Amino acid sequence: FAVPQNIKKSPPIPRYDWYQSDKSITIVVYTKHKGLTNEDILVNVKNNRKTDIWIVLGDKILQLCLDLFEEICESEVKISTEGNIEVILLKQEIGKKWLSLGKELSGHHKLLPKNNRETSYFDCKLISKTPVTHDTWIFGVALPRGSFMHVPVGRHLIIQTEMSGMEIGRNYTPVVSLNPDEAVNISGNGRDISFMIKVYKDGALTPFLGSLKISETIKISEHLGNFKFSRLESIEQLILIAGGTGFTPMVKLMRQVKLLFGNKTEKDILWKDSLENLVRYSHDRFQVYHTLSAPSPDWKGNNGRITKEVLHKQLPPPPGVTDLDKLLICVCGPTPFTNSMETALQELGYPSETIHLFT
Template structure:
């Protein structure tokens, strides 16, 4: 048997009900909270009138030295974007757990926060915990501390050099932009030189004549931002080529009219930045349909605004934004296909978003989603994530371990892997649930296994099965993981293993 490492890819929904295992230490995971420590409980505590600041509600000026003193679970402050918060009362309410929150205590935690969940509005979440403003001390104010002054100057020079080098490299690799017109269309051309470029990595949004196009290239985003000279319709089309060339075709409203120029360049035009540095952009989507999948799981179909085109890549997720009791709430969900067995790759492409969501009666946002009527609006962000679907072109055997709604990231993986032109020879899914009625899309999974010509196999494991169940029983354990891996793999075959579920589940798979 050839030696093969078990790759457990990082799916993006690190803030969703689907907890994803990964070797990436920057990924945030959820932990089980004590009873009475849900987000709604936190909202109620904030509205109770209790002093959560610990300083009597005063707005203080907090020095870096003072901030550093408050670095324990019993007395914890942190700074976000220049504001200092007493997070001591929030410790047990933090979805990522106390230990994760402690990483930012006693210091400016802005960078750490942005790395994990930049899209969350901490100012709204921690409003009742505000202590005051962080006051930084300049080098000149630190009299007598020559060592610190010397170190600060050297470090500042080092950062300036790094920034200059990054800008030089960034400018050298920056995509080139051009445009041309015919009697009927305006075509925007971006030369990315990225061989894996596809239409999924392009997001188009338009408001009147203001056009914004995000071209996502690995972890960077090139932006076209312009006020068009004249009107274009929303029937956009996108073409990509193997050399990384992207063509975005915009139909003119006034045919045969020649434009003298593309229009007026706006502030973000031709910028090229790390995607994580961009502000989160939301789109007001309309609920088009809701289907019951199980007794507590529903499939929501959301239509993007007519002027927006966004096709979410495999393994990526979006953020759902809503205001509850004056607090901004954000939850992340992996996008799925509308079906496993009857998927039209062109129907609604770039226009519809499908989300499979488990409804929690005491949840923060799912009760609201469950109450929506057809035509109601939901704010959906630009997609987020970094799963490289090109790996599916290189790996020849795929083994998936999913627990409950941890199945959602697997949906499009399965569909993509079983296409006729896929290099994946076989896909095996081990699907863990409590009861038979909890299994999502069981009929479709069984049909897929029957019709796949032995390329797809599914095993169901129930932890609370009744006496009539004759299949596998129990919870995730070492034997189940190892017993369902391929026994022999030749030197030309690669193996990709994916796991998604609660933290103990994914840890056991990785172990």
């Protein structure tokens, strides 16, 4: 008999299992996917109990959605090389025997397309607020107890709040310290997240963020975006072009790089001292070109915006067709800035494969 050729079998849903000790519950998911990292696993715990576990498996996400049998207070994630994932949940009440894992909620044990599911949010708490410049702060945010999320390089999150009955959200890319000793774990510790945010007086969301008090709640999404880390593996030269807070997605990318950084005035330059330190200790692997569009009379550096002429002088020449994967130019800043950089790069002959715009 003939087997129809066009019927695609959907992949089987990975199996899971659980067991308990006096102190903890362990959920084991047998994904059969090799090479998973902690960036592929998210755990979102609401009120110590309602727990969503998401595991990124290629272009799909496996989700487990449970209302746990009892409260938990912490979690830990372990990944084996064969692709078995253990999510260990610490019992709030030690010694209490759980009769089941809990109630299965809608969406439980489903394998969904990564780009076709509702964005999920964490109920986070503001834990610190540290000034960076006259109008920019580092907001330190803690995920809810027991939750876990490592944000990959180049991905952003939505910060959302309700204002006059309307949900309003904006994208922010988390930052990590540029101190060479502290920046080891580039995707953070999986429990707290730091954002560098400029508070605009007439902004839609930032006045609310500016007025937030320590330990107040703030809604933060899972990580999103289309930056592909694999694009960094083959490159020999990485160029970052930033305007203002367009600096934030660049922070995690700063390895062997050149940063062209445009700002209005000297006091707008984010993390100026850290950048100088990085230049000093990087043995020429990190260079920064500052230019100011409205400098004070004391400014001794470059004046004006980043223009086509600046790019022509500061960038290596466009690569030949066989070397397209060796150069990556990342651009982020105000929309007119990003657009004008894109046009200038195209006019200078940089092929689109060498350009990534954070928009």
